Amino acid sequence: MTLREKLRLTEGASAWKTVPVPEENLPSLFMCDGPHGLRMQDFTENIFHKGSKPATCFPTAVSSSASFDTELLAKIGKAIGEEAIEQGTDVVLGPGVNMKRNPLCGRNFEYFSEDPYLAGKLAAAFINALQETGIGGCIKHFACNNQENRRMTSNSGVDERTLREIYLTAFEIAIKESKPSSVMAAYNLINGKYCPENRELLTEILRDEWGFDGIVMSDWTAIDNRTESLKAGCDLLMPGCHLYAEDEVTKDMKEGKLSKDVVRQAANRIKAWVRKYGKVEGSPNFEKRTNKCDYDHHNTIALKAAECSAVLLKNDDDILPIKPGQTVSAIGRMYSKLRYQGAGSSLINPTKLSQICEHIKSDGNPADCDIAVIFTGLPDEYESEGFDRTDLKLPPEDIKLIEDTAEANPNTVVVIFAGGVVETPWIDKVKAVLYMGLPGQAGAEATKNLLYGYANPSGKLAESWCLEYADCPSADTFGAKDANYKEGIYIGYRYYEKNAKTVRFPFGHGLSYTRFEYSKLSIDDDTVTVRVKNTGARAGAEAVLMYVVSPEESVIDRPKRELKRFTKVYLEPNEETTVKFILDRRCFAVWQGSWVVPDGIYSIQIGDQIEELIVDGDDFTPITYTIPVYDDTPHTPGNFTLNDTPDFLSQYSLFAKSFVKVSEQIMLKKCGGERNNHFKMMYSCGIEGPLRATVQAGGISAELAKALVDSANGKHIDSAEHLLDMFIKKMKKD
Numbered sequence: 001m002t003l004r005e006k007l008r009l010t011e012g013a014s015a016w017k018t019v020p021v022p023e024e025n026l027p028s029l030f031m032c033d034g035p036h037g038l039r040m041q042d043f044t045e046n047i048f049h050k051g052s053k054p055a056t057c058f059p060t061a062v063s064s065s066a067s068f069d070t071e072l073l074a075k076i077g078k079a080i081g082e083e084a085i086e087q088g089t090d091v092v093l094g095p096g097v098n099m100k101r102n103p104l105c106g107r108n109f110e111y112f113s114e115d116p117y118l119a120g121k122l123a124a125a126f127i128n129a130l131q132e133t134g135i136g137g138c139i140k141h142f143a144c145n146n147q148e149n150r151r152m153t154s155n156s157g158v159d160e161r162t163l164r165e166i167y168l169t170a171f172e173i174a175i176k177e178s179k180p181s182s183v184m185a186a187y188n189l190i191n192g193k194y195c196p197e198n199r200e201l202l203t204e205i206l207r208d209e210w211g212f213d214g215i216v217m218s219d220w221t222a223i224d225n226r227t228e229s230l231k232a233g234c235d236l237l238m239p240g241c242h243l244y245a246e247d248e249v250t251k252d253m254k255e256g257k258l259s260k261d262v263v264r265q266a267a268n269r270i271k272a273w274v275r276k277y278g279k280v281e282g283s284p285n286f287e288k289r290t291n292k293c294d295y296d297h298h299n300t301i302a303l304k305a306a307e308c309s310a311v312l313l314k315n316d317d318d319i320l321p322i323k324p325g326q327t328v329s330a331i332g333r334m335y336s337k338l339r340y341q342g343a344g345s346s347l348i349n350p351t352k353l354s355q356i357c358e359h360i361k362s363d364g365n366p367a368d369c370d371i372a373v374i375f376t377g378l379p380d381e382y383e384s385e386g387f388d389r390t391d392l393k394l395p396p397e398d399i400k401l402i403e404d405t406a407e408a409n410p411n412t413v414v415v416i417f418a419g420g421v422v423e424t425p426w427i428d429k430v431k432a433v434l435y436m437g438l439p440g441q442a443g444a445e446a447t448k449n450l451l452y453g454y455a456n457p458s459g460k461l462a463e464s465w466c467l468e469y470a471d472c473p474s475a476d477t478f479g480a481k482d483a484n485y486k487e488g489i490y491i492g493y494r495y496y497e498k499n500a501k502t503v504r505f506p507f508g509h510g511l512s513y514t515r516f517e518y519s520k521l522s523i524d525d526d527t528v529t530v531r532v533k534n535t536g537a538r539a540g541a542e543a544v545l546m547y548v549v550s551p552e553e554s555v556i557d558r559p560k561r562e563l564k565r566f567t568k569v570y571l572e573p574n575e576e577t578t579v580k581f582i583l584d585r586r587c588f589a590v591w592q593g594s595w596v597v598p599d600g601i602y603s604i605q606i607g608d609q610i611e612e613l614i615v616d617g618d619d620f621t622p623i624t625y626t627i628p629v630y631d632d633t634p635h636t637p638g639n640f641t642l643n644d645t646p647d648f649l650s651q652y653s654l655f656a657k658s659f660v661k662v663s664e665q666i667m668l669k670k671c672g673g674e675r676n677n678h679f680k681m682m683y684s685c686g687i688e689g690p691l692r693a694t695v696q697a698g699g700i701s702a703e704l705a706k707a708l709v710d711s712a713n714g715k716h717i718d719s720a721e722h723l724l725d726m727f728i729k730k731m732k733k734d
């Protein structure tokens with residue numbers, strides 16, 4: 001291969017595949033979203049697409065994480081692998097393990113938790129099972145991609161300890177324990193450097209320290225400076241086929257600014273990846289792809305997954321499950337139109353879908369029935385990839401419905417479908433609350449089974465539910481373009497517990513229709529055991545969470561306790577079992593330039609059981625971390641680039657202003673005239689995203705983008721020349 005061909009290989013051949021290398025018998029490798037089911041596009045289509053092949057829509061990560069069940073994640077990973085084999089893709093773009101730093105993040109539904117250990121372990125289980133089928137995984141979005149607002153240009157300012165202990169840990173666990181075929185570098189910057197151009201992240205930490213040996217691809221259109229991204233260790237620019245900055249990279253190689261070896265190395269890694277995960281005869285993974293795809297069976301997995309991921313938040317007087325013979329008034333916006341998944345790149349075209357009204361018949365008005373059940377939640381336009389939520393409230397009509405119903409019927413039950421935390425100021429007025437999250441295509445049937453007791457709820461919250469949004473650690477700053485992670489390691493329960501702040505429902509909260517009792521916690525060297533007994537009348541599953549409680553006196557400021565192990569056990573009434581966890585030094589470690597263990601008297605806490613443990617720590621000198629200062633030069637006319645956004649440039653140029661107006665009208669037309677979640681997502685990418693991203697996505701030509709930039713820079717003649725170029729190119733093409 002020539003160097004030019006090697007360079008060509010480091011950009012996709014379309015939105016979903018790599019460039020083939022026929023002389024080495026390497027076909028294109030195909031990729032497909034996503035984390036909770038396949039979104040299989042026509043591979044010839046570009047990024048802006050319509051529809052996808054039917055695939056099983058499993059519960060989204062906000063739900064599956066609440067299962068605290070690695071075996072469940074493995075079942076989902078395997079099933080998605082089987083569908084990938086059947087549908088012909090080679091690599092699945094998931095899972096996403098970003099931390100839930102703030103509950104307003106529009107994409108939280110696609111992420112597991114506010115706790116890095118939980119997210120890392122669930123992701124590892126998913127990836128191991130997926131890759132066992134011969135299909136590759138792609139862990140994303142590496143890293144600190146914790147808001148959707150201005151996600152392509154937002155800068156996450158974060159100190160090193162916080163980065164290591166909170167934002168990188170889930171990636172580290174999953175990469176070490178499951179060796180995903182690929183990593184997707186996130187859109188945002190960290191401390192002033194774009195993730196795909198961040199060598200410390202992509203090479204020093206990921207490869208040199210964690211031993212990652214797959215490929216790194218950019219998130220779709222995430223690359224600003226392609227030379228820098230190659231140097232940093234980002235092998236593949238996605239999507240592809242627009243030859244983004246090839247001339248610039250070639251020039252940089254000629255001028256010695258980029259070593260040719262860097263391009264060769266990226267191309268070699270991509271070839272090795274295709275050899276390992278592509279449709280290459282004789283490759284062990286390709287030969288492994290013998291599993292048959294049974295969509296009906298996968299629907300059953302989706303149903304079980306939704307059942308064991310639901311969280312029973314409140315159940316006064318054991319009003320649930322609904323007893324035989326009780327009359328039920330079933331109402332609310334989601335009774336006949338359930339929200340079962342999120343929106344954006346993870347949107348799945350489900351193989352089956354039923355509504356709650358097909359499973360639960362309503363017996364009449366709330367005042368006339370034994371129980372009133374309200375099916376409520378967040379409508380589509382409230383949360384999606386591409387934009388953040390504006391608040392944590394349910395729609396006002398739904399709050400009124402809850403309050404009016406509770407007044408009419410003291411036995412009111414609320415079932416919530418939402419991709420994250422919602423405020424529940426009405427909680428005292430209702431008897432029970434069941435949180436279904438976004439439960440996937442079998443969500444309606446699962447809801448019925450849970451409400452009637454055919455299934456026993458066993459989910460526990462994987463994120464804290466605050467009393468109100470203002471209580472969140474980053475509430476005062478979240479929403480700005482750039483994110484200042486000034487709360488440091490104190491996100492989620494780490495913050496609420498440290499500051500003794502009351503929450504509505506803590507991390508790990510979840511009720512059951514039976515009861516579990518813990519006893520006999522003991523620690524023997526590195527082995528912790530505890531007895532768990534089902535003391536209630538029904539069979540059920542219990543997520544067992546083990547926390548390490550920090551020493552009261554320590555040279556290092558630390559959270560009160562941190563989740564370090566978990567498992568899930570299923571017990572018949574009266575059945576008892578021993579749960580065993582093995583400790584390692586990382587359970588006690590903090591980041592101080594490396595992982596070190598501070599001396600002290602720690603405790604191990606499981607349920608209501610707690611035992612002390614003296615740990616002989618390491619010698620180290622404590623470091624005080626602060627968020628690094630980075631270059632944040634304000635932009636002024638004259639130095640605008642393709643990395644600026646149309647809405648920003650429109651302040652300086654009439655041409656850019658008209659471009660924004662016209663684009664907005666086109667987007668509106670595409671969305672049937674509605675400012676719905678699709679419109680909001682398109683707007684956030686096309687108008688609030690940098691021009692270079694729209695060029696990479698094939699949305700506009702590079703000449704038009706340059707013309708817009710030059711016009712805002714006041715270089716009107718240059719701008720006109722670019723436009724002329726654009727017309728000439730177009731005419732030649734036509």
Ligand code: BGC
Nearest residue numbers: 033034093140141219220345
């Ligand atoms: C998302 C990724 C996704 C990719 C391809 C991006 O906008 O951030 O998660 O895999 O698109 O659809």
